Amino acid sequence: MINYAVNPRLTMVGAGPGDEELITLKGVRALEAADVVLYDALANPTLLRYCQPEALKIFVGKRAGLHQVQQRSINQLIVRYAYSHGHVVRLKGGDPFVFGRGQEEKEYAIKHGLEVTMVPGISSALAVPATNNIPLTSRGVSESFWVVTGTTRSGTLSSDMALAAQSSATVVILMGMRQLSSIIKLFSQHRGGDESIAIIQNGTCSNEQIGIGNLQSIQQTVREQKLQSPAIIVIGAVVAKHWESVQQKVAGLALV
Structure with missing residues (x-):
């Protein structure tokens, strides 16, 4: 009524x-x-x-x-x-x-x-990489980025995922942990096993965990750190910027 x-x-x-x-x-x-x-x-x-x-x-x-x-x-x-x-x-x-x-x-x-x-709200696709010092775009490294879902109604990878893998762009994948093996296989075919990847669980929260490696090693990292959903996946050369920021911080502390 x-x-x-x-x-x-x-x-x-x-x-x-x-x-x-x-x-x-x-x-x-x-x-x-x-x-x-x-x-x-x-x-x-x-x-x-x-x-x-x-x-x-x-x-x-x-x-x-x-x-x-x-x-x-x-x-x-x-x-x-x-x-x-x-x-x-x-x-x-x-x-x-x-x-x-x-x-x-x-x-x-x-x-x-x-x-x-x-x-509007701040999407994890933007915020979670940023708070881990991973820029989605960086001059001379990445000119664009994709945000793709890892979960479709049919349970298969989105056709856009294949297009993203063939590009040189940074790719952010939401809801993709269940499809991680398929995602790694697809991106390895187009970008090679040395392509950088980060998986960030519970991004921006107090219980956040991050695993970083390349397409060849990341599944071992996931197992060792027991990473699971909710998590975002970031694939691309910009992931290396995370380690650069860590090294800069350590170097800065050494000078104090």
Whole structure:
């Protein structure tokens, strides 16, 4: 039943890559004004402290194998709570429009009469390499970058992955750990086994782990460090910049 006493609306907020300080000021203000917050597993739950005490806070993180069913339920929850409570904030990890299914939720909300506002977030594809001193572009090293999903509906590698592997660009792969062996095989065919690669788990968070090597060695590193999802994969010559920054830091400390 529609509650005509409320103004049903949705604000889609990108929570950033994990570090609570990397949410935008506009995102914080949306949380402060929320009547209901639906938040994902990759959104830092400490951000909920910005909400009013009376605001409803509902976890809607997905489980493997049930994504499609749960997505329909989330769409329905957005509309239901908007009409019963008013202002719904959908808090999503990273940026809602970067492999976050934000467009699907936006279209469903608009179709059901909700006013929708978008608040972009800092994507892990950009932030996680940066905080580990890996530039996605660097003059004379990389002129462009790709951001590709490692998970498609069919369970196979995206056709864009093959195109990315054939390029000289930096390639950032999200949700790719389950396909790591296939990704390594593909990139090795086009770039050779010496191509640099970094795998960063829980990027920007206190429990972050990073494994760096080349395409030949990285699987051994993954096993030794027990790296797993959520993680991003960065492939390209720019990965070497991480070690350069580490060496510079060590050299600087030696001079103190």
